[in-house]
Amino acid sequence: MNQTVDQNIEQPIRDFIATRLLYSNEGFNYADDASLLREGIIDSLGVVELVEFLQTQFQLKVDQQEVRPDNFDSVAKMGAFVRRKRGATA
Amino acid sequence: MHFTKDSLNLDPALETERIVKFLQQNVRQTMRRGAVVGISGGIDSAVVFALSVRAFGPNKVVAVMMPDKDSDKLSEQLARELAKKFGVEPMLEDITGALQGFDCYRRRDEAIAHVFPEYNADKGYKAKIVLPQDLLDNATLNVFSVTIVRPDGSEETKPLPARDMLQIIAATNLKQRSRMSTLYYHAEARQFSVMGTANKNEHDQGFFVKYGDGGVDIQPIAHLFKSQIYQLAKHLGVPEGIQKRPPTTDTYSAPQNQEEFFFRLPYATLDQIWFAKENNVPAPEAARVIGLTAEQVQRVYDDITRKIRTTDFLRLLPPQLEASHTL
Numbered sequence: 001m002n003q004t005v006d007q008n009i010e011q012p013i014r015d016f017i018a019t020r021l022l023y024s025n026e027g028f029n030y031a032d033d034a035s036l037l038r039e040g041i042i043d044s045l046g047v048v049e050l051v052e053f054l055q056t057q058f059q060l061k062v063d064q065q066e067v068r069p070d071n072f073d074s075v076a077k078m079g080a081f082v083r084r085k086r087g088a089t090a
Numbered sequence: 091m092h093f094t095k096d097s098l099n100l101d102p103a104l105e106t107e108r109i110v111k112f113l114q115q116n117v118r119q120t121m122r123r124g125a126v127v128g129i130s131g132g133i134d135s136a137v138v139f140a141l142s143v144r145a146f147g148p149n150k151v152v153a154v155m156m157p158d159k160d161s162d163k164l165s166e167q168l169a170r171e172l173a174k175k176f177g178v179e180p181m182l183e184d185i186t187g188a189l190q191g192f193d194c195y196r197r198r199d200e201a202i203a204h205v206f207p208e209y210n211a212d213k214g215y216k217a218k219i220v221l222p223q224d225l226l227d228n229a230t231l232n233v234f235s236v237t238i239v240r241p242d243g244s245e246e247t248k249p250l251p252a253r254d255m256l257q258i259i260a261a262t263n264l265k266q267r268s269r270m271s272t273l274y275y276h277a278e279a280r281q282f283s284v285m286g287t288a289n290k291n292e293h294d295q296g297f298f299v300k301y302g303d304g305g306v307d308i309q310p311i312a313h314l315f316k317s318q319i320y321q322l323a324k325h326l327g328v329p330e331g332i333q334k335r336p337p338t339t340d341t342y343s344a345p346q347n348q349e350e351f352f353f354r355l356p357y358a359t360l361d362q363i364w365f366a367k368e369n370n371v372p373a374p375e376a377a378r379v380i381g382l383t384a385e386q387v388q389r390v391y392d393d394i395t396r397k398i399r400t401t402d403f404l405r406l407l408p409p410q411l412e413a414s415h416t417l
Contacts, residue, residue, distance in 0.1 A: 037231075043400035044232040048252040051233070064222065064249055068229045069392075 009058070010079045016053050017075070021046050032075040047072055054078065060085045093371045093379055098317050098361055102325030105318075106141065109310050113145040113285075116308050122283040124150030126276045128269055128303075129172060129180065130340065131155075131165030133332055135287040136172050137319050138310050140326040142285055148177040152276050156269045159186045159195075160343045164335075171329050181276070185268045192268070198261035201254040206238050206246070211343065214241035218342035219250060219258060221354055226386045232354075232397070239344045262341060266302025274305075283307040291316050291357065291364075295394065296401020304404060315365065316357040355390065363390045 014028035021042055022028070036042045042050065050072060051062050060082065071081040117125065125142040129135045142151045153173045155166055166182070173180035189195060195211065202217050203209045209217065216239040222230040234255050237247040250258070273284045286306035288298050293312040298304040311319060316337070323333050337357065359380070366376035366387070373391060374384040 037396055040399055043396075044234075045252060045256070047231045048233055048250075048255060051249075052252060064233065064235065065230060067231050067233050069231065070229070072231065 009082050010075055012057055013050075013054075013075050013078050016050070016057075017041065020049065020053075028075070030075075032079070033077075034075075035073050036075075037069060037073050050078070054082060058082050058086070093366050093369060093376060095362065095379060097369075098315055098365055100314075100318050100321060102321050105314075105322060106144065106325060109141050110145045113141065113308060113310055117146070117283050120283065120307065122277075122281055122307070124152070124280060124282040125285050126152045126154065126273050126280075126282045127285045128156055128273050128287065129153045129169040130287075131162075131168035131172075131332065132335070132337065132340070133316075133319055133323055133328070134289050134292075134311060135169075136328045136332045137322050137326060138285050138287045139172060139178075140176060140323075140328055141310055143176045143178065144326075150282075151176075151178055152280065152282060153178045153180040154183055154273060154276055155180050156183045156185050156272055158184065158189055158265060160341070162338070162340050165340050168329065168332050168335065172332060175327070175329055183272050185265065185272065188268045188272075189264055192264045194261050194264040198258050201257035201261070202236055202238070204254045205236050205248050205250060208240075209238050215239065216342075216344035218344040219255070220247070226355055226359075226382065226389065229389050229392075232393070237344065263299045263302055265341060266299035267305075270302050270305040277307070285310055286312065288312050289316050289319050290314055291360065293405070295397040296404045298404065300404045315361040317361040354393070360390065363387055364394055367391045367394060 010032060014032075017036070018024045018026070018028040030036075030039065030041070034041075036046075047067060051067060054060055055062055062085075066081070069077075071077055113125070117123070124146050127135060127139045127142055129139050139151070139153055153169070155169045157166055170180055199209065199211050199217075206217075209215050211217075217236060219234045219236050221232050221234060234250045235247045236250045236254070236258070237245055239245050270284075276282070277284045284306045286303070286309040288303065288309060289311050290313055292298050293309065311322075314322070320333065359382075362380050363376060363382075366379075367390075373387040377384040377387040380387065
């Protein structure tokens with residue numbers, strides 16, 4: 001796990017996946033670079049819920065063309081995506 | 091054996107014989123006396139119907155047409171032509187009343203109106219839900235949008251929030267489940283078997299409704315790629331109008347092909363890529379044969395893997411525990 005990242009972005013994403021997609025009270029027990037699609041953690045509904053979560057949590061507008069594995073397939077990729085979007089709108 | 095563009099070609103006469111025997115054996119084993127087939131005017135149900143007539147004869151096959159108010163009129167016309175050609179008088183069961191009883195249309199339209207407040211089916215608006223269409227060149231994930239068609243013909247598409255997506259799909263699935271109930275009425279009234287009409291693409295990737303069109307007694311063509319269904323259709327003499335009709339869902343009020351709704355690329359391309367994947371052909375080699383890039387093929391490999399994995403639950407029987415006490 002990359003310890004240098006801004007935990008204000010990654011932690012809410014981990015919490016959302018753990019509680020809303022994995023129905024787990026034990027937190028997110030995967031590496032931040034684990035593939036959520038390959039591990040079977042999210043399906044297409046999960047992707048839509050993650051998009052809605054990122055939009056609400058981080059006040060972003062996610063375009064449908066951005067809903068790609070390289071932006072949504074792991075906590076790390078979502079974190080980087082949020083940072084890029086914030087940078088672009090800053 | 092090498093992977094070639096012709097790898098999907100089968101011997102239609104031999105395959106027909108194999109399926110006919112399979113149907114006869116299974117119907118006999120389950121003490122049924124014939125077959126019930128829902129004919130939609132599409133290629134898959136036409137092939138299953140023709141195979142059933144071969145297996146049991148026209149007097150032991152019931153063909154049921156089950157349109158609702160959103161169905162394309164061409165579907166019934168083609169279904170009638172098919173039944174006539176094979177010597178069967180089709181039955182018409184309009185399921186619109188049953189769907190109104192389930193509140194299908196109001197529930198569906200309510201969710202569409204959350205996204206498009208102007209949407210009003212009574213004023214001539216039509217709608218459909220669609221996936222991104224550029225799978226070969228864009229790795230976008232399978233996230234639905236909703237498209238409305240206004241009475242003046244103009245179209246608009248917006249992303250579909252999770253809650254509305256679920257409501258639209260749940261309401262629309264009432265159609266397939268109403269059809270399943272209708273087919274079982276006719277099957278049980280005669281001690282016949284209900285024939286499934288899902289091909290391999292639909293069955294394995296989960297493009298069917300659990301206990302809807304997935305609620306059947308036998309799956310005669312679930313092992314065949316769509317391209318192979320067309321080969322059988324030609325061999326069996328399915329009417330040309332059905333053979334030439336582009337695959338459609340005929341489920342939403344706006345016209346919708348199966349690529350828009352689920353598969354995201356033409357079946358002929360999808361079948362070749364999927365066959366290569368199933369036979370462990372490396373993406374670069376498959377790409378060379380099909381005439382695509384390795385990256386495009388890999389994208390489709392990944393999409394197939396995801397669809398199969400996320401729809402596993404559709405193909406499973408309900409899990410249950412073993413008894414905790416035995417003698």
